[in-house]
Amino acid sequence: MSSWQLAAWLMLGGSAVLLFIGMPVAFTFIAINIVGAWLYMGGEAGLAQLARSSVNSVTAFSLTPIPLFVLMGEILFHTGLALKVIEGIERLIRRVPGRLAVVAVVSGTVFSAISGSTIATTAMLGSLMLPVMLARGYHPTLATGPIMAIGAVDMLIPPSALTVLLGSLSGISISKLLIGGVMPGIVLSIAFVLWIILRVRLTPSLAPHDGGAVMYQGWERWQPFFAYVLPCLSIFGVVIGALAAGWATPTECAALGAFATIVFALIYRAFSWDALLRALQGTAAISGIILFIILGATTFAQILSFSGASNGLVQLITGQNLSTDAIVAGMMLMLIFLGVFVDQVSMMMITLPIFMPVVQALGVDPIWFGVMFLICMQLGLLLPPHGLLLMTMRGVAPPQVTTGQIFLAVVPYVGMSLLLLAAVFWLPQVATWLPKLIG
Amino acid sequence: MIDRLSSAYGRLLAGLALAGCAILLAMMLIIVVDVLLRNLAVPGLPRGLAWSNEISELMLYLITMCVAPWLLRRGQHIRVDIVLRAIPPRVAWLLEWVGDAIALGCCLVFAWIGTLAAWSSYVSGAVNIKTLVTPEWWALSPLPVVFVLLAIEMVFRMQRLYRAERAPRADAVNAA
Numbered sequence: 001m002s003s004w005q006l007a008a009w010l011m012l013g014g015s016a017v018l019l020f021i022g023m024p025v026a027f028t029f030i031a032i033n034i035v036g037a038w039l040y041m042g043g044e045a046g047l048a049q050l051a052r053s054s055v056n057s058v059t060a061f062s063l064t065p066i067p068l069f070v071l072m073g074e075i076l077f078h079t080g081l082a083l084k085v086i087e088g089i090e091r092l093i094r095r096v097p098g099r100l101a102v103v104a105v106v107s108g109t110v111f112s113a114i115s116g117s118t119i120a121t122t123a124m125l126g127s128l129m130l131p132v133m134l135a136r137g138y139h140p141t142l143a144t145g146p147i148m149a150i151g152a153v154d155m156l157i158p159p160s161a162l163t164v165l166l167g168s169l170s171g172i173s174i175s176k177l178l179i180g181g182v183m184p185g186i187v188l189s190i191a192f193v194l195w196i197i198l199r200v201r202l203t204p205s206l207a208p209h210d211g212g213a214v215m216y217q218g219w220e221r222w223q224p225f226f227a228y229v230l231p232c233l234s235i236f237g238v239v240i241g242a243l244a245a246g247w248a249t250p251t252e253c254a255a256l257g258a259f260a261t262i263v264f265a266l267i268y269r270a271f272s273w274d275a276l277l278r279a280l281q282g283t284a285a286i287s288g289i290i291l292f293i294i295l296g297a298t299t300f301a302q303i304l305s306f307s308g309a310s311n312g313l314v315q316l317i318t319g320q321n322l323s324t325d326a327i328v329a330g331m332m333l334m335l336i337f338l339g340v341f342v343d344q345v346s347m348m349m350i351t352l353p354i355f356m357p358v359v360q361a362l363g364v365d366p367i368w369f370g371v372m373f374l375i376c377m378q379l380g381l382l383l384p385p386h387g388l389l390l391m392t393m394r395g396v397a398p399p400q401v402t403t404g405q406i407f408l409a410v411v412p413y414v415g416m417s418l419l420l421l422a423a424v425f426w427l428p429q430v431a432t433w434l435p436k437l438i439g
Numbered sequence: 440m441i442d443r444l445s446s447a448y449g450r451l452l453a454g455l456a457l458a459g460c461a462i463l464l465a466m467m468l469i470i471v472v473d474v475l476l477r478n479l480a481v482p483g484l485p486r487g488l489a490w491s492n493e494i495s496e497l498m499l500y501l502i503t504m505c506v507a508p509w510l511l512r513r514g515q516h517i518r519v520d521i522v523l524r525a526i527p528p529r530v531a532w533l534l535e536w537v538g539d540a541i542a543l544g545c546c547l548v549f550a551w552i553g554t555l556a557a558w559s560s561y562v563s564g565a566v567n568i569k570t571l572v573t574p575e576w577w578a579l580s581p582l583p584v585v586f587v588l589l590a591i592e593m594v595f596r597m598q599r600l601y602r603a604e605r606a607p608r609a610d611a612v613n614a615a
Contacts, residue, residue: 022523022531022607023538024516030545044555051549051556055578059500061492064470067463067502248474251495255470280460288459288506289517295503342519 007307011036011300015350025346029297036303050299057298058291061251062168066116067287068254069159072235073115074279075261077124079270085110085232086128088224091216097200098207100133101146102193108150109189110229112157113236114261116164116254117286118381122151122389126396137208140401142199145409148389149192152381152417155344156185156374158240159257162344163374164250165290169352170373172366174250175243176435180371182240183434184420191416199412228268235260244438293345301353314357324362325425328369331355332376332421339380343388347377368424371431375421382410382417445595452509452592459505466498490570497578504581508588511596514610528606535607539597546590553583 011032018028037046076082086107096102104125111121125147133143155162158178167174200207239257242248248256265271304310317327331351338347359369381389384407393406424431473491476484510516523531557579565575600608 018538018541019519020522021534021538022518022520022610023542024511024518024610026516027538027542027545028518030549031541034545034548047548047552048556048559051552051579051582054549055500055582058503059496059578061496064466064495064499067499068467068470071463071467251492252470252474255467256474258467259471276464277460280463281456284456284459284463284502284506285510285513285515287463288503288510289515291499291503292507292510292516341521343517345517346519 002312004308004312007036007040007304008309008313010039011304011307011309012350015300019342019346025343025349026293026296029293029300029349033296033299033303036307037299040303040307053299053302054295058295060168062174063164063291063294064251065159065164065174065254066161066290067283068251068258069116069161069164070120070286071258071279071283072159072254072261073111073117073120074282075258075265075276076111076114076232077120078275078279078282079265079272080275081228081232081265081268081270082107082111082124083128084224084228084268084270086125088227088229091221092225094215096197097204098138098142098196100129100136100138101142101196101200101207104129104133104146105150105189105192105196108147108153109157109186110232112150112154112185114159114232114257115154116159116161118151118154119286119388119392120282121154122148122392123396125151126393130397130401133207134398134401139206140397140405141409142196142206143409144393144397144401144406145413146192146196148382148393148406148410149413149416150189151389151392152378152413153185153188153192155378155381156181156188158182158243159254160374161286161290162377165294165345166348166352166370166373166377169294169348170356170366170370172370173435175246176367177370177374178250179240179244179438180367180431180435181374183430184371184375184424187423187430188416188420191420192413195412195416231264235264290345293349297349300349304353310353310357313354314361317354317358318361324364327358327362328364328372329425331358332372332425335373335376336379336383339376339387340383340385344377344380347380365428365432367432367435368428372421372424375417375424379414379417379421382414384410441598445598448591448595449512452512452588455505455588456509459502459509462498462502462505466495466502469498470495493569493571500578501581504585507585508592511589511592514608516610518610520607520610523607528604531607532600532603532605535600536597539593539600543590543593543597546586546593550583550586550590553579553586557583 015028015032018031019025033050037050041049089107090103093099093103093106108121108125115121130143130147158181160181163177163181164174167177235257238260239253243250243253335347335351359366381387384390390406394403397406469491473488477487523534557576560579561576567573567575567578
């Protein structure tokens with residue numbers, strides 16, 4: 001076994017073993033990096049370098065949008081403004097088969113445009129809309145499926161904390177990656193709405209017609225839309241508009257977006273210090289988890305490179321006489337497979353040190369690759385048995401909804417996400433058109 | 440006695456996390472003020488805060504440092520538990536000990552190398568030269584402190600594991 005192969009086994013194999021014995025992800029990488037830095041970066045000097053690299057890894061301006069994007073969503077949810085948005089959308093959508101499920105998807109799309117946290121979107125919609133749908137006789141699969149599916153789409157539609165992380169770790173333009181997620185996210189949202197309508201038309205018993213619902217007319221119908229939904233969407237417009245126009249960096253857009261959300265809550269008298277504190281604590285927790293993994297894991301890629309393992313693996317992959325498409329497809333399949341077992345941050349940390357040199361060596365469009373990477377991570381949120389959003393839904397759904405029903409409910413939406421992945425693979429313009437048009 | 444110590448230590452970590460929240464809020468406000476000052480000419484005030492980017496990235500690091508021990512107390516440092524859930528609970532409980540022991544060792548090593556890095560930087564007088572010129576040890580010194588806090592919490596964590604049911608913990612598995 002050559003030295004690079006030994007290094008690859010030690011670093012990749014060792015981290016896999018520690019991950020699977022249940023060590024926290026950040027400590028897994030720290031343990032492997034201590035061994036790797038000692039062996040491949042010059043003993044004690046390597047360890048001192050490891051400490052410095054760890055500090056530098058999170059002292060990075062490019063990562064500051066992560067907590068700020070998460071904060072936008074947390075403020076929206078903890079101040080109760082999200083409820084007003086749902087009301088506004090519910091009054092507008094009428095006489096559609098599976099009306100409440102459609103309302104959940106449209107509301108989720110609007111939240112996605114303001115929130116950078118998928119779990120917050122799913123938990124919010126699940127706790128607010130699921131009881132109403134079940135009480136009105138919706139089948140559990142129709143009530144839970146759209147909420148989980150649109151929660152996952154939150155990762156594609158900016159602002160998205162994980163997109164910022166992917167851009168920062170891979171060296172792909174964060175702005176272009178954020179904008180690249182817009183089109184696939186909207187395509188999926190529309191596909192979900194069409195699927196719900198088709199499904200209820202074919203089997204009307206899945207969603208009884210809600211005759212009990214109050215149907216507002218005239219200004220009463222539109223008032224909450226203009227009062228709440230439109231201002232909320234204007235935050236998205238300002239954030240993405242400033243980003244697309246190049247007026248502000250992703251960090252500045254994120255800070256302005258978070259500040260605008262606080263101002264929005266103040267104007268609508270929804271602000272309270274308690275809500276702000278809970279939003280800050282929620283944000284600190286989510287961001288702290290991600291950033292501490294980065295602190296522990298960043299040197300992993302450097303050690304792989306120093307030991308020759310990165311170069312050896314890249315040559316091994318590119319020397320197989322496979323076409324570029326076959327290699328990219330292989331990488332996507334590996335991501336989907338990993339998504340069944342590990343979380344999204346770990347997926348990035350494990351694969352990017354190998355994938356990105358391959359992407360560069362093959363001359364693959366990084367935006368195209370990055371958007372497909374995002375779709376694979378989004379799929380991981382929905383894949384049984386450990387998809388995060390399945391667990392989130394289990395946490396908020398009443399006991400009469402079985403875990404089997406929750407698993408079954410996501411199947412069509414996983415299918416649509418796979419179709420979208422195939423569409424982006426064969427038609428890269430779906431992902432690259434908007435970033436190229438703007439950038 | 441040990442329960443009282445653990446409880447007091449938990450309050451210390453929660454206080455540190457609150458400091459992290461305050462830094463987060465301050466970071467947002469500094470960036471907003473910088474953007475506003477750059478784009479709106481306010482008489483008597485500078486056109487932007489030149490140090491804004493540098494201070495923001497330092498704040499991001501401090502937020503990470505402040506909340507990491509608190510997250511460990513709450514079992515929120517994410518992990519993969521698929522194997523632990525598939526094997527007999529008692530074996531999974533034993534693997535928890537293996538993981539905790541390795542993590543404790545990592546914390547102590549990191550605290551040690553962090554101290555060495557900060558001390559050698561202090562002795563050599565190394566500085567970070569960006570918009571602001573600051574001694575490098577300022578940025579390096581929180582690292583060993585936090586890893587000592589993490590090591591102490593890891594000991595409390597093992598004590599809780601010793602008293603718990605012989606089964607894997609219910610720690611977080613995702614941050615998305």
